[in-house]
Amino acid sequence: MADTAKDQNYEILSPPGDLRSKVRELTPREAKKFDPVKAAEDAMHRLSQHFGAWMDNETRALTSAWEAVQAEGMSEETLATLFQAAHNIKGQALTLGFPLVGEAAASFCHLIETVPSPAALPLDLTERYVEAIRAMVKEGARDDANRTGVQLLETLKTVTGDFLAQFPPKPDDV
Template structure:
């Protein structure tokens, strides 16, 4: 394996501006023995959980804004990229924030965007349906598979997406 650098090249070692070790409190042996990192993480998560709904609302707003940008400026690599990023963020955060069903819908939207041969092949109406579904699920607190309407909506979106992709692939 060759190296990108030769021994003769100059290099610079960059020191971080702050030494983070000064920010950490060292536990006494007794404290360390009684410390339960899982319990501490669960406690922190419980404190943060009061913000989860607001974070999901903000995520759905970002997704909607990305779609509105796409609708106003046309389907191109930039507008689709922004929509994809917003959907991908929701997909990644949804389960942690207590909305796994929304994560599944966002994941299906990401799959659609990833699988079309070109951004111009994306049907704006199907993108709108995904965005509307996610916004509705967040608004109506449709969190998981227990929500029959949300689950049926996901199944239909997946069906339409798969049908559309099979048509586009055979044409292309």
């Protein structure tokens, strides 16, 4: 049994280069004028023109995962792919300017995480989530200003809550 580092086989990896060589140091005059918050805001503004396309890509991944469920059936594998796609949307939606879509994806993730097995996940409700998220992104339902999106989300949450009420909470959830 190897108890010390000396007894174990290992390799120390060193980074190939010093990152300081990749950046230019600001002169004192430039440093006084530099506003890191403004620079970050400017960068976000430049990137924001791509946010809709990025959300479209995430939505396509979710739709593709749903199509795999329809073609192959609900299994641990297809459910994991579907969950990952919804989870990615949940995590990125706020940053990309789609908080309402993020809430829908969060509710969908909650549904997937709460059902006791893949077979217990209702396919009709799953399809409603996928289609709602797709429609919200396509129609630009970004936030609470979109009443139709808000109503759709509220309906999905209500139906999800009613469905999940049939399952007793897990001991670690109490």
